[in-house]
Amino acid sequence: xxxxxxxxxxxxxxxxVGAALPPHVVSNADLTARLxxxxxxxxxRTGIIRRHVAGADLSTTDLxxxxxxxxxxxxxxxxxxxxxxxxxxxxxCCPATAPVVAARLGLTGIPAHDLAAxxxxxxxxxxxxxxFIAAGTARTALVVGADRLAALPAPEDRTTVPxxxxxxxxxxxxxxxxxxxGALGPVVLGSDGTGAELIRASRPGAxxxxxxxxxxxxxxxxxxxxxxxxxxxxxxxxxxxxxAPHQANSRITSFVARRLGVPDDHRLxxxxxxxxxxxxxxxxxxxxxxxxxxxxxxxxxxxxxxGAGLAWGAVALTWPDLSPTRPxxxxxxxxxxx
Ligand code: COA
Numbered sequence: 001x002x003x004x005x006x007x008x009x010x011x012x013x014x015x016x017v018g019a020a021l022p023p024h025v026v027s028n029a030d031l032t033a034r035l036x037x038x039x040x041x042x043x044x045r046t047g048i049i050r051r052h053v054a055g056a057d058l059s060t061t062d063l064x065x066x067x068x069x070x071x072x073x074x075x076x077x078x079x080x081x082x083x084x085x086x087x088x089x090x091x092x093c094c095p096a097t098a099p100v101v102a103a104r105l106g107l108t109g110i111p112a113h114d115l116a117a118x119x120x121x122x123x124x125x126x127x128x129x130x131x132f133i134a135a136g137t138a139r140t141a142l143v144v145g146a147d148r149l150a151a152l153p154a155p156e157d158r159t160t161v162p163x164x165x166x167x168x169x170x171x172x173x174x175x176x177x178x179x180x181x182g183a184l185g186p187v188v189l190g191s192d193g194t195g196a197e198l199i200r201a202s203r204p205g206a207x208x209x210x211x212x213x214x215x216x217x218x219x220x221x222x223x224x225x226x227x228x229x230x231x232x233x234x235x236x237x238x239x240x241x242x243x244a245p246h247q248a249n250s251r252i253t254s255f256v257a258r259r260l261g262v263p264d265d266h267r268l269x270x271x272x273x274x275x276x277x278x279x280x281x282x283x284x285x286x287x288x289x290x291x292x293x294x295x296x297x298x299x300x301x302x303x304x305x306x307g308a309g310l311a312w313g314a315v316a317l318t319w320p321d322l323s324p325t326r327p328x329x330x331x332x333x334x335x336x337x338x
Pocket of ligand 1 (some may be wrong): 038041044
């Protein structure tokens with residue numbers, strides 16, 4: 001591909017969003033039939049009511065392709081210059097997911113790679129793609145978060161099975177100016193591998209998590225990163241219209257909002273419908289919230305994430321004017337969104 005001018009004064013601007021969910025839904029009632037748990041316990045501790053789970057016929061690559069295709073349809077019809085896929089659950093360890101996704105979208109020849117940063121992977125991918133745009137490597141870039149986390153817990157582990165679901169989300173970025181709606185502010189990122197054992201999985205079915213410690217770190221890290229991202233963007237926290245946190249669970253995201261002084265009705269939440277979908281979580285939330293009108297053009301929006309690594313991040317942007325396409329497989333009934 002040909003390098004394009006980037007440099008100072010240019011910003012990466014969100015111009016499309018997309019999402020994909022497997023059609024098969026597993027409700028809390030379905031889980032109570034095979035685990036020693038209750039709908040009331042799961043709802044009160046997590047806010048989760050149901051999650052979508054992929055069968056053997058729906059891979060991480062399939063989900064990523066569907067979400068990316070929707071983001072392309074939603075965005076402006078420029079050629080795509082680069083693609084980054086964030087995932088902890090690639091279909092194979094070799095080759096990477098992204099070149100296959102690109103090929104299935106008819107995008108052979110462009111730079112395409114995967115990255116793994118747990119549930120913060122989408123924000124790492126956003127920063128990477130924005131860097132491609134700033135460096136002049138790309139004029140437009142697709143950023144996809146795709147995960148099949150429902151396969152990670154041991155099937156009999158009631159402490160982790162209810163938490164996770166499968167899905168993918170995507171955004172399309174284009175080169176623009178920092179004062180436009182949709183322009184990303186500086187992306188704040190961090191990691192601490194001394195906490196690596198708090199969430200770990202050597203293979204599907206072998207997830208281990210220290211729930212209470214993870215909860216505490218998640219609230220601390222997302223709150224701190226959010227403050228830093230707001231400051232880097234020149235915002236006061238009182239300026240924030242919408243908080244779009246990684247959908248780990250509603251108790252965690254409520255604590256983060258409270259700690260930041262962001263009113264709870266400014267906190268976006270779709271975890272009740274999809275559970276924790278890892279790297280897919282934030283772009284799924286953005287797509288659903290655009291579709292149901294909770295996220296509107298001009299809303300000053302803070303994205304923040306935390307997850308295995310440990311890794312965390314945040315970024316501020318003013319939400320752009322996007323066409324409100326309702327993603328397939330999504331129902332707005334019975335959700336815990338405010
Ligand atoms: N149904 C019923 N009881 C359950 C249960 C379930 N699904 N899971 C755990 N319990 C029980 C435990 O066995 C324990 O029983 P005990 O007191 O007799 O030992 C009790 O509930 C409390 O367990 P605990 O682990 O202390 O619960 P908690 O209040 O910490 O909630 C989490 C558990 C997982 C919901 C909470 O720790 C959490 O949200 N952690 C963060 C998880 C997360 O989001 N990870 C991903 C980050 S990206």
